[in-house]
Amino acid sequence: MATATTTIARKRSALTRGQLPSYAPWAVVAAAVILAAAIMALVGFNALGWGVLSAVLFTIGLVTWSAAAEGSRKAKDKLATCLVVGSFLIAVLPLVSVVWIVLVNGLPGLVTPGFLGTSMNGISGLQDNTSVNTGSRVLGGIYHSLMGTLLITLWATVISVPIGLLTSVYLVEYGNDRALARAIRFFVDVMTGIPSIVAGLFAAALFAAISGPGTKTGFVAAVALSVLMIPVVVRSSEEMLKIVPNELREAAYALGVRKWRTILKVVIPTAISGIASGVTLAIARVIGETAPILVTAGFATKINMDVFSGWMSSLPTFIYTQILNPTSPANPGPSVQRAWAAALVLIIMVMLLNLGARLVARFFAPKTGR
Amino acid sequence: MSSNSLTSAGASGRTGDKVFSGFALGAGALILLVLFSVATFLVVQAAPTFVANPSEVAGGEGFWKYILPLVLGTVIAAAIALLIATPVSVGVALFISHFAPRRLAQGFGYIIDLLAAIPSVVYGAWGVAFLAPAMAPGYQWLADNAGWFPLFAGPASATGKTILTAGIVLAVMVIPIVTSLSREIFLQTPKLHEEAALALGATRWEMIRMAVFPFGRPGVVSAIMLGLGRALGETMAVALVLSSGPLIASLIRSGNQTIAAEIALNFPEATGLSLSTLIAAGLVLFVITLAVNMLARWIVGRHKEFSGAN
Amino acid sequence: MSKRIDVKDLNVYYGKFLAVEGVNINIDARSVTAFIGPSGCGKSTFLRTLNRMHEVLPGARVEGEVLLDGDNLYAQGVDPVTVRSQIGMVFQRPNPFPTMSIRDNVLAGVKLNNRRISKSDADALVEKSLQGANLWNEVKDRLNKPGSGLSGGQQQRLCIARAIAVQPDVILMDEPCSALDPISTLAVEDLINELKENYTVVIVTHNMQQAARVSDKTAFFNIAGAGKPGKLIEYADTQTIFSNPSVKATEDYVSGRFG
Numbered sequence: 001m002a003t004a005t006t007t008i009a010r011k012r013s014a015l016t017r018g019q020l021p022s023y024a025p026w027a028v029v030a031a032a033v034i035l036a037a038a039i040m041a042l043v044g045f046n047a048l049g050w051g052v053l054s055a056v057l058f059t060i061g062l063v064t065w066s067a068a069a070e071g072s073r074k075a076k077d078k079l080a081t082c083l084v085v086g087s088f089l090i091a092v093l094p095l096v097s098v099v100w101i102v103l104v105n106g107l108p109g110l111v112t113p114g115f116l117g118t119s120m121n122g123i124s125g126l127q128d129n130t131s132v133n134t135g136s137r138v139l140g141g142i143y144h145s146l147m148g149t150l151l152i153t154l155w156a157t158v159i160s161v162p163i164g165l166l167t168s169v170y171l172v173e174y175g176n177d178r179a180l181a182r183a184i185r186f187f188v189d190v191m192t193g194i195p196s197i198v199a200g201l202f203a204a205a206l207f208a209a210i211s212g213p214g215t216k217t218g219f220v221a222a223v224a225l226s227v228l229m230i231p232v233v234v235r236s237s238e239e240m241l242k243i244v245p246n247e248l249r250e251a252a253y254a255l256g257v258r259k260w261r262t263i264l265k266v267v268i269p270t271a272i273s274g275i276a277s278g279v280t281l282a283i284a285r286v287i288g289e290t291a292p293i294l295v296t297a298g299f300a301t302k303i304n305m306d307v308f309s310g311w312m313s314s315l316p317t318f319i320y321t322q323i324l325n326p327t328s329p330a331n332p333g334p335s336v337q338r339a340w341a342a343a344l345v346l347i348i349m350v351m352l353l354n355l356g357a358r359l360v361a362r363f364f365a366p367k368t369g370r
Numbered sequence: 371m372s373s374n375s376l377t378s379a380g381a382s383g384r385t386g387d388k389v390f391s392g393f394a395l396g397a398g399a400l401i402l403l404v405l406f407s408v409a410t411f412l413v414v415q416a417a418p419t420f421v422a423n424p425s426e427v428a429g430g431e432g433f434w435k436y437i438l439p440l441v442l443g444t445v446i447a448a449a450i451a452l453l454i455a456t457p458v459s460v461g462v463a464l465f466i467s468h469f470a471p472r473r474l475a476q477g478f479g480y481i482i483d484l485l486a487a488i489p490s491v492v493y494g495a496w497g498v499a500f501l502a503p504a505m506a507p508g509y510q511w512l513a514d515n516a517g518w519f520p521l522f523a524g525p526a527s528a529t530g531k532t533i534l535t536a537g538i539v540l541a542v543m544v545i546p547i548v549t550s551l552s553r554e555i556f557l558q559t560p561k562l563h564e565e566a567a568l569a570l571g572a573t574r575w576e577m578i579r580m581a582v583f584p585f586g587r588p589g590v591v592s593a594i595m596l597g598l599g600r601a602l603g604e605t606m607a608v609a610l611v612l613s614s615g616p617l618i619a620s621l622i623r624s625g626n627q628t629i630a631a632e633i634a635l636n637f638p639e640a641t642g643l644s645l646s647t648l649i650a651a652g653l654v655l656f657v658i659t660l661a662v663n664m665l666a667r668w669i670v671g672r673h674k675e676f677s678g679a680n
Numbered sequence: 681m682s683k684r685i686d687v688k689d690l691n692v693y694y695g696k697f698l699a700v701e702g703v704n705i706n707i708d709a710r711s712v713t714a715f716i717g718p719s720g721c722g723k724s725t726f727l728r729t730l731n732r733m734h735e736v737l738p739g740a741r742v743e744g745e746v747l748l749d750g751d752n753l754y755a756q757g758v759d760p761v762t763v764r765s766q767i768g769m770v771f772q773r774p775n776p777f778p779t780m781s782i783r784d785n786v787l788a789g790v791k792l793n794n795r796r797i798s799k800s801d802a803d804a805l806v807e808k809s810l811q812g813a814n815l816w817n818e819v820k821d822r823l824n825k826p827g828s829g830l831s832g833g834q835q836q837r838l839c840i841a842r843a844i845a846v847q848p849d850v851i852l853m854d855e856p857c858s859a860l861d862p863i864s865t866l867a868v869e870d871l872i873n874e875l876k877e878n879y880t881v882v883i884v885t886h887n888m889q890q891a892a893r894v895s896d897k898t899a900f901f902n903i904a905g906a907g908k909p910g911k912l913i914e915y916a917d918t919q920t921i922f923s924n925p926s927v928k929a930t931e932d933y934v935s936g937r938f939g
Contacts, residue, residue, distance in 0.1 A: 077573035084469050087461025094542045095485050098496045166397030174391050176738055184398045187405050193663035194656065195603020197630045201652040205411040227408065230401060247775035253736055255789035255846055256765025260390030265792050269779040288489020291605035291630065295637045316491045323495055323610060343492045350487045377757040384759065
């Protein structure tokens with residue numbers, strides 16, 4: 001305030017009286033870290049314990065000081081802040097650990113030549129034992145699972161998107177508040193809560209009734225995934241169609257455009273970015289589903305590009321079986337390496353789908369310049 | 371009325387409307403049909419279990435004796451997961467919505483959303499490869515020092531593959547989901563309410579208790595219920611992490627089993643009656659998750675009028 | 681082009697609620713008719729019944745007759761879509777289709793109905809319609825830009841161009857200037873004056889000066905109280921309504937002494 005009319009002598013502002021000085025948190029941090037280190041030195045040092053103890057000591061120190069200097073209200077506020085930040089750190093630790101472990105364990109397998117391009121056909125415990133004993137590279141790859149995942153997800157999408165989108169059109173454009181629409185909304189909610197393994201059992205039971213017990217193909221898996229995917233597509237598309245302004249529908253009707261053309265040419269194009277991003281997220285959700293595929297497509301070690309006959313592998317089931325039943329029980333190392341590499345591939349796919357959904361939502365959104 | 375020029379045109383154009391609305395209606399009806407057939411097929415295929423001679427059902431004492439420990443195991447695992455996940459998720463959601471610097475908050479939110487999308491089998495793999503061995507010494511310590519307490523009765527599992535580990539893995543899986551939903555709700559708190567509280571001289575924590583929690587409570591409850599549904603139905607993480615066995619009270623010994631994992635582990639070899647039994651187990655799981663979802667909806671519906679959301 | 685509208689004993693209901701009661705009105709071809717009245721008196725609702733747009737609102741229905749050059753809009757077998765292609769409508773807030781360019785917005789009525797149109801015909805129609813809406817000179821260099829990039833007044837004139845591109849007989853306008861600034865309002869009012877050369881224009885407005893400026897005839901609607909139906913109180917030449925109305929309520933309203 002260079003233009004202030006009166007110059008006030010520098011003094012401690014009345015507004016900051018009774019507050020902890022600004023260096024207080026840092027001072028407490030330093031004290032807590034040192035004290036924690038000292039205590040850890042007595043009982044045996046480990047980094048995690050040191051961090052946790054420092055955080056606890058910091059909280060106690062800061063809150064006590066605040067209670068003494070600022071009163072209980074401010075102290076409670078500080079305590080809440082410490083707890084909230086603490087819970088964030090608690091949540092981040094395992095999540096970072098998950099990502100880190102997958103990266104560290106998955107990279108060696110991923111960069112092994114042939115990992116993405118070959119299947120597990122002909123790979124048995126023999127090959128794995130050899131590669132462990134002689135130190136040669138791990139043979140076998142995920143090509144069959146990658147193709148299986150892509151095909152099963154593709155079919156699930158082909159089934160789910162038309163049904164889901166048309167249902168949301170019915171709910172928003174035709175159903176309004178009719179009993180049928182309310183029933184559909186309710187049961188879509190119910191469907192969202194179906195455990196994935198139950199969806200798998202349903203598809204298995206359905207096809208057992210149609211084409212005999214034990215029918216396991218990629219298509220059965222796609223049906224199982226559709227049961228999980230349809231409600232997600234319906235819900236997200238419904239939200240997107242709902243936010244299309246009614247004025248646009250009225251504008252089209254007033255031009256003498258029929259309702260179905262209005263929906264196809266005006267409403268859906270306006271909402272398409274949101275719908276597409278919702279569909280992408282739905283794909284990301286089902287692409288990592290393991291349980292329904294396990295009970296519907298079985299396991300395969302060979303490449304099978306026919307979703308209508310024969311067992312099919314997928315990335316999640318590949319990971320699961322490689323960990324639970326290693327190819328060579330005596331030397332599980334190569335199987336574990338393949339599993340982690342497959343997990344890394346799967347995570348990368350899911351992340352890309354999520355990113356893609358955001359990009360789709362951003363770049364295909366209609367330009368509104370009102 | 372043949373003179374009315376307005377009736378002459380357009381009768382053909384209506385076909386499109388009829389066909390299209392028919393398709394839309396058909397898709398909606400198909401969903402009802404699918405759900406109906408899910409229920410029917412499961413019931414039909416599960417039926418043999420209920421009428422079979424109890425001694426032939428897995429476990430040898432009839433279906434209900436078989437399923438009860440599994441139900442309890444499922445509930446225990448989900449309860450552990452929620453006990454851990456609820457406070458942490460609400461804390462993280464608050465951190466992102468009200469504590470973190472705005473610029474970082476968006477990034478954090480995005481990361482949490484990404485983590486919610488990580489497939490469960492990856493969490494399972496992490497649990498068995500990293501968490502279980504890391505927990506084993508802790509379990510040993512608990513067994514040595516708190517073994518008098520039934521939940522921590524020894525001998526502790528040497529591999530760490532216990533129901534507690536499974537519960538923690540489930541918690542880690544559920545945290546991003548509950549956080550993501552709760553954050554959305556906290557962000558919707560009317561700015562006016564927040565500013566009103568701050569203008570009265572409330573500290574940030576008091577503002578959250580006065581404005582954010584009352585507004586967000588039903589939404590957070592439903593988010594937790596959704597997390598519970600996920601934890602109850604989660605298969606892979608448990609199947610990979612838990613070294614299953616009969617129902618026991620101790621959380622740090624191998625033992626216990628959940629419905630979903632039981633199905634996944636035994637389905638590949640199941641035929642005939644054992645298949646029916648597994649499908650019946652799936653039906654029970656379906657009913658449990660359905661009940662949880664209904665409860666969540668009921669809670670949200672009951673609180674709606676007081677939340678100030680409308 | 682341009683037809684007259686005659687309304688006989690029209691009642692409008694929302695479900696069981698009678699919203700507008702007993703309207704009789706004769707609207708001449710090639711004229712501008714303004715509907716004025718307090719909020720909630722049913723003038724917008726009534727306007728929508730003139731091209732059956734009220735049917736978009738759930739529960740709305742009509743008793744009585746609306747004749748377009750003698751043809752009843754509500755006769756058996758009349759398709760509302762046919763009605764709307766002959767009686768266009770412009771809304772309160774400009775609503776160009778956000779996914780379409782300026783050119784496609786003008787052609788929307790043709791294209792959305794899948795009618796085939798050659799490129800040269802389309803170009804001619806776009807130019808004619810935009811010129812008819814006094815917008816051609818402002819947008820002719822950016823016909824392929826999105827319509828939502830225009831200013832509010834330009835957007836509203838784009839919506840008028842879109843409405844006249846389907847070559848209707850009547851254009852209904854529901855408070856077309858209420859979301860516009862004074863300069864854009866003036867542009868739209870000028871346009872309305874030109875439109876009556878070729879079209880029958882019916883406009884709902886809250887702005888009495890606007891009614892006085894643009895309309896040939898004015899209809900005053902009023903409502904007796906909350907929950908009561910709206911009624912047509914007085915319908916006469918605009919001059920008469922504003923200088924020498926025959927009903928006390930009309931005089932109170934136009935002189936600003938209302939309520």
